[in-house]
Every structure is written in structure tokens, then in C-alpha cells.
Amino acid sequence: MLTEFSNGVELSKICNESNKKIWEIMIEREVENSQLDREAILNYMKENLNIMKNSIKKGLYEDVKSVSGLVGGDAKLIRERYENEKTVSGKRMNKAVASAVAVLEVNASMGQIVAAPTAGSSGILPAALVTVGEDFHISDDQLSKALFTASAIGYIITKNATVAGAEGGCQAETGAAAAMAASALVELLGGSPEQALDAAAMTIKNILGLVCDPLAGLVEVPCVKRNAIGVANAFICSDMALAGVKSVIPFDEVVEAMYKVGKSLPCELRETALGGLAATPTGIRIKKQIFSKK
Amino acid sequence: MKNFSAFDIIGPRMIGPSSSHTAGAARLGRVAAKIGGDDIQNVVFLLHGSFAQTYRGHGTDRALVAGILGMEPNDENLRMSMEIASEKGLNFEFIKTDLGDEHPNTVKIIMTNKVGEKTEVTGSSIGGGSIKITQINGLVVEFTGEYPTLVVRQIDQPGVIAKVTKILNEFEINVAFMRVFRHSKGQDAFMIIETDTVVSKEVICKIKDSGKEIIHIYSIKSI
Ligand code: SF4
Numbered sequence: 001m002l003t004e005f006s007n008g009v010e011l012s013k014i015c016n017e018s019n020k021k022i023w024e025i026m027i028e029r030e031v032e033n034s035q036l037d038r039e040a041i042l043n044y045m046k047e048n049l050n051i052m053k054n055s056i057k058k059g060l061y062e063d064v065k066s067v068s069g070l071v072g073g074d075a076k077l078i079r080e081r082y083e084n085e086k087t088v089s090g091k092r093m094n095k096a097v098a099s100a101v102a103v104l105e106v107n108a109s110m111g112q113i114v115a116a117p118t119a120g121s122s123g124i125l126p127a128a129l130v131t132v133g134e135d136f137h138i139s140d141d142q143l144s145k146a147l148f149t150a151s152a153i154g155y156i157i158t159k160n161a162t163v164a165g166a167e168g169g170c171q172a173e174t175g176a177a178a179a180m181a182a183s184a185l186v187e188l189l190g191g192s193p194e195q196a197l198d199a200a201a202m203t204i205k206n207i208l209g210l211v212c213d214p215l216a217g218l219v220e221v222p223c224v225k226r227n228a229i230g231v232a233n234a235f236i237c238s239d240m241a242l243a244g245v246k247s248v249i250p251f252d253e254v255v256e257a258m259y260k261v262g263k264s265l266p267c268e269l270r271e272t273a274l275g276g277l278a279a280t281p282t283g284i285r286i287k288k289q290i291f292s293k294k
Numbered sequence: 295m296k297n298f299s300a301f302d303i304i305g306p307r308m309i310g311p312s313s314s315h316t317a318g319a320a321r322l323g324r325v326a327a328k329i330g331g332d333d334i335q336n337v338v339f340l341l342h343g344s345f346a347q348t349y350r351g352h353g354t355d356r357a358l359v360a361g362i363l364g365m366e367p368n369d370e371n372l373r374m375s376m377e378i379a380s381e382k383g384l385n386f387e388f389i390k391t392d393l394g395d396e397h398p399n400t401v402k403i404i405m406t407n408k409v410g411e412k413t414e415v416t417g418s419s420i421g422g423g424s425i426k427i428t429q430i431n432g433l434v435v436e437f438t439g440e441y442p443t444l445v446v447r448q449i450d451q452p453g454v455i456a457k458v459t460k461i462l463n464e465f466e467i468n469v470a471f472m473r474v475f476r477h478s479k480g481q482d483a484f485m486i487i488e489t490d491t492v493v494s495k496e497v498i499c500k501i502k503d504s505g506k507e508i509i510h511i512y513s514i515k516s517i
Contacts, residue, residue, distance in 0.1 A: 030300050044301065051307055066311070068351045107310030110353045110373040117303050118422070119313045125304075147304055154303035164421060180303075217344065218351040219311040290351055 003029035007156055008197045008251035015193040022183070022193050023148040026155075030148075045144040048114045052103070052126035055113045059102020066108035068290050071220045075102035092135055093232060099127035100227040108220050117154045117163040120219045121177035123227035125150055128181035128234050129188070138188065146188040150180035153200050160252070161259035165212035166271040168262025170226055175210065175258065178230040178237075179203040185238035199241035201251040203233050204258050211269035213276025216287040222277055306423050307368040314399055315345070315352035318419025320372060322401060323361020325427060325439050326415040328514050330362075330405035337362055337386045337405050343398035345419075346390040355388055358401065362386070367423060402429075433484055435475045439514050441488035446501065447510040450476045450483040454507045458485065461504060465497050482509070 003025055005011040014025055030041050058064065060079050065072035075098045081087060082094035089097075103123035107113045116125040125147070133143045157163055157176045165173040179200035186196040207229075215221040247254070268275030277283050308317040327334060339358055341349055349355050353373065360375035362384065371378060379386060393400055397418035405413045416429035426438050430445070437443050448454050455474065462469060468490040476483035493513055502511050 026300055033297060034299060041300075045304070048301075048304055048307065067353055110309050110311065110316070110356065112307065112368055112370055113310050114305055114307050115313055115317075115423070116305075119308065119310050119317075122310075148300055151300035151303040155298050155300070158298055158303065166421075216351060217348045220351075291347070 003032055005156075006159055008255075011152060011156065012193050012197060021149070021187055022152045022196055023145040023187060026148040026152040027145075042141075042144060045147050046140060049129075049140060049144050049147060051112060051114050052116075053130055055103045055106045055111060055122075056099045056126055056130055057102075058111060059104075059106045060098060064105045064109040064111065066105070066218075066220055067110060068216070068218055068220065070215070070218065070286065070290070071108050071224050072105050074224065075099070075105055089232070092131060093235060095135075096127045096131040096231045096235060097228045099131055100124055100231040101224055103127065104219075104224040104227045108218070108224070116150070117158065117176055117180070118165070118173050120165060120223050121163075121174045121227060121230065123224075124174060124177040124230035124234060125181045125184065127227070127231040128185055132185060132188065136189075142188060146184040149187040149196060150184040153180045153183045153196070157255055161255050162262060165214075168259060169210060169265045169270055170212040171204070171207050171210040171258055172262050173212065174223075174226045174230040175204045175207050177227075178207070178234045181231060181234035182237040182241070185234060186241050189238070189242060191238075191242050195241040197251040198245070198247045199234075199237045201247035201249060201254045202237040202240060202245075204254050205247065205249065206233050206237065208258060209261055211265060211276045212271045213269060213278045214271065214273055215278050215283045216290045217271070217273040217278075218290070221286075308423065309353075309357070309368060309370070309372040312352045313423040314419045314421055315348060315354045316357045316372075317367035317423035318399065318421075318425050319345070319354045319357035319401070320361040320365060320367040320369075321423065321425045321439065322417045322419060322427075323358040323403065324364060324366070325361075325417065325425065325514055326403040326405065327362045327364060328512050329415050329430060329445060330403075330413040331407060331510075331512075333408040334362065334405045335383070335385065335408055337384065337403060339386065339388045340391045340393065340402040340404070341388060342391060342393040342396055342400040342402070345399050345401055349388065358403070359384075359386055362403075362405075396428075397426075400428075430484060431482075433475050433477060433482070435484055435486055436473070437486045437488060441470050441490065442492045443514040444485075444487040444489070444493055444498070444501075445512045445514060446485040446487065446508060448483055448485060449507040449509065450480055451507050454505065455485060457504050458487070458501055458508075461497060461500050462487070462489070462493075465494070467491060467493055467497065
């Protein structure tokens with residue numbers, strides 16, 4: 001059984017020929033490459049899901065504050081509003097946004113998270129899956145399988161481009177996370193492998209060029225809110241793909257374009273905290289405050 | 295190129311905020327402490343580059359101390375490591391420094407044990423929580439700790455290497471990479487052996503007893 005693939009075209013070919021979903025291929029690949037059996041692999045992913053759930057809960061209900069004091073508490077604010085008021089983008093979207101913010105706030109306050117694919121983008125995938133899982137009454141088994149769909153997309157991006165902000169900007173980091181989330185949602189809700197790849201492609205297209213410009217070099221501002229827009233982007237693109245909307249530019253070409261754009265970003269806009277929001281008067285003032293703290 | 299697992303993408307499980315500045319720092323501390331041996335009483339961390347700049351905000355300081363205490367990067371106690379260290383009577387200090395032409399996330403860890411022996415370990419956090427050890431006691435080395443790793447400190451003499459590999463052979467341990475680093479002929483040297491499977495205590499004991507040229511042996515598995 002052939003389970004190795006290096007891009008979207010190969011992956012969808014394997015899926016079509018074997019009549020299997022992306023998550024199934026990814027699990028089979030994992031069994032082949034590791035010394036673990038299928039059950040152990042599934043269980044390990046389920047434990048990851050649990051840690052993800054806990055980090056969401058913590059951020060939504062507890063008081064968290066980052067070490068620098070720059071972020072914390074916004075997830076709670078968003079939750080209190082969607083629980084009590086009508087919101088512009090609806091309850092589910094707000095729940096997802098609050099959850100993504102929650103995980104990043106927990107991360108910034110030195111709590112436990114699962115990098116997905118990085119710590120700076122660790123809110124998007126959990127927020128997407130857990131929110132939809134709750135609202136649609138989907139089992140943890142199914143959600144864990146969707147995490148394998150996500151990992152296949154993340155693997156392709158890592159292999160052919162990058163998921164590091166320092167290398168490819170925020171489009172690579174939160175962009176990859178959002179693409180992973182979008183594809184996972186598509187398979188979770190019954191979509192085809194092609195639709196999953198289309199959703200991933202559209203997600204990256206939507207934020208192509210996004211720079212990495214964290215204040216004081218810390219994973220806080222604007223990272224928390226970039227995770228919020230990441231999950232919203234994943235929601236929109238998974239819905240479009242499930243409706244049958246196709247990406248004009250195929251997934252593999254989008255990934256390549258993203259990589260090229262990333263490499264052409266100046267150094268100032270790749271995690272060095274020398275450009276973008278980090279170089280605004282307020283960004284510089286906050287950096288000085290943090291660095292002078294003893 | 296490395297063959298990524300699903301768990302390289304969805305993972306690692308870690309304490310935030312940063313895989314390179316927090317998780318990687320904890321791993322560096324852990325590996326250093328293994329090399330430093332038991333009874334470490336005093337640790338000085340010389341922080342270089344981005345580690346020196348942002349260590350407070352990223353909790354690099356807490357992660358390094360947690361590593362010295364033997365914690366994994368996903369240990370919930372990591373954020374309390376400094377308090378725990380103080381309770382245990384471990385002294386630590388952070389000094390911002392310039393180590394020269396090194397990776398931006400580099401730390402030199404100077405450990406002193408109860409009897410006053412010093413061990414210096416330098417390493418870098420090279421991204422995604424991965425690390426690289428680059429110096430032990432001033433000797434340039436290189437290993438990542440991604441594989442189970444044996445660090446053997448020996449007197450550089452003919453036959454020592456053959457002795458060690460023979461024992462590994464007997465126990466059917468496959469060596470993935472092996473390198474020897476030394477100051478100059480006949481002096482202290484390090485043998486770094488990366489293996490496919492974890493090396494048992496029995497094997498380590500056998501190697502230790504194989505001759506007095508073997509000064510010390512440390513077994514490291516950082517991930
Ligand atoms: S701005 Fe940079 S550090 Fe922040 S989430 Fe985006 S890529 Fe990560």
C-alpha cells in the first residue's frame with residue numbers, strides 16, 4: 001500500500017485510487033513509518049486533542065495573563081458577550097474566535113499547549129475542531145481523525161515551503177495552521193479530499209503576504225488576534241469548499257507562491273521585531289517598557 | 295530530509311510561549327544537567343543573542359532552570375521552576391553576554407556540583423524546539439539529542455573506540471552516527487554516539503567498566 005506523498009496532487013491521487021480519506025492515508029503512513037501500532041497512534045492524537053481542549057477551557061474561564069502583561073483576558077470578554085448578546089458574526093464564529101484567543105493567551109502565560117504546527121499558531125486548529133465538534137455533536141474519535149487530515153496538510157506545507165514565521169512570515173505560520181484547520185473541517189463534515197485541498201488553498205490565498213511583526217519579539221501582539229482571524233478564515237473557506245467552490249489556483253501552486261512571497265519578505269518582517277507593528281511608535285514604546293523591566 | 299511524522303506537525307506538547315525560546319531552552323537545560331551529573335548546586339547561564347534580549351518575556355529563564363531540574367518541555371511545573379529550584383537549594387544566575395559568532399538562541403551553562411567540579415555546556419535552540427549541543431568543557435562537539443545519545447568522556451588512546459563499539463555490537467545496538475572530538479592527542483576527548491534504540495543501563499555499565507580510559511559516560515535522550 002503506497003502511503004508516501006510529497007504534495008497535494010500525489011495525496012489526492014492516492015486517496016482517489018484507494019477510495020480513502022486524507023486522514024486514513026495519514027494514519028496508515030504513520031503506522032508504516034513509526035514503531036507504533038494504529039491504536040497507539042490514535043490514542044496519542046486523542047491525548048493531543050485533550051490538551052487542546054484543556055487549553056481552550058483554561059483561557060475561556062480562568063484569569064490568564066502573559067509574563068510580559070501584554071495579553072490575557074480577551075477570550076473571556078468575547079465569551080461573555082456571545083453568551084449574553086447577539087453578535088455580528090454569530091455565536092459559533094465568536095466561540096471559535098474566543099477559543100483561538102484562549103489558547104494563545106494560555107500559551108503566552110506559560111500554560112500547556114500543543115504546537116499546531118507552531119506555538120504561535122497553536123490556537124487555530126483546536127478552536128476550529130472543538131467548536132464545530134461541540135456544536136455538531138461530533139465524537140472525539142472523529143475529531144482526532146480530523147487532526148490527521150490537518151497534519152497531512154501541515155506536512156505538505158512543511159516539506160515544500162515553511163511553517164516558520166522567521167522564514168516565511170505570518171502567512172506561513174498562522175496561514176499553515178488555518179489551512180490545516182480548513183481541510184480538517186471539510187473532511188470532518190463529509191467533504192472529499194479534493195475539497196479539503198481546495199479549502200486549504202483558499203485559506204492561504206486569503207492571507208498571502210501577511211508579515212510576521214511581533215512586538216518585542218514576543219508571541220503575543222499581534223499573534224493572539226492573528227489566530228482569531230485564522231480560525232475565521234478556516235471557517236469561511238471550509239464552508240466555501242463544502243458548497244462546491246473551487247480554488248482557481250491549485251493547492252500545490254498556492255504553497256509554492258506562499259514560499260516565494262515569504263522568501264522575498266525583507267528580514268524586518270520575519271520575526272525580527274524590526275518592522276511592521278513592532279516598529280510603530282507604540283510598538284517601540286512597549287518594547288522599551290518590557291526590556292527595562294527587571 | 296527528515297521524514298516528518300504527524301506528530302511533528304501536531305506537536306510537540308509544550309509549555310508556551312515559544313518552541314525555540316521555551317521548549318528548546320528546557321531541552322538544553324535537561325541535556326546540560328545530564329552531562330553535569332548529579333548534585334549540581336550552582337548554575338550560571340550565559341545568554342547570547344535573542345536569548346539575552348527576550349529571555350524574560352519568553353520564560354527562557356524558567357525553562358532553563360526547569361531543564362536543569364530534569365523537567366520535560368511540557369511539564370506544568372515549568373513556570374514554577376525557579377521557586378522549586380530555590381526550595382531545593384539550587385542556586386542560579388542569568389548573565390547577558392556575547393558569545394561571538396553563535397546561533398542567536400544560544401546559552402552557555404556553567405554548572406558546579408557539591409564537590410566544586412565545574413562542567414560547561416553550550417548549546418543552541420535551532421527552531422521548533424529542536425536543539426544542538428555545540429561545546430562541552432570548551433571542546434567543540436555537535437549533537438542534537440534527537441536520537442538516543444551516549445556522550446563518552448575518555449582519554450584519547452588507541453583502542454578505546456574499538457572497545458566501546460564492540461560492546462555496542464554485542465548488544466546489537468545500531469549506531470546511527472558516531473564522532474570523536476578532542477583537544478589534542480592523548481588528552482581528554484569526547485565520543486558522541488547516536489543510536490537507533492535506547493541504550494540500557496547494563497550496556498552503559500559495561501562500557502564504563504571496560505577500561506580506565508573511560509572517564510565518564512552520559513546517556514541522553516532529550517526528546
Ligand atoms: S506575527 Fe509572527 S510570531 Fe506572531 S503568530 Fe504571526 S508568525 Fe507567529
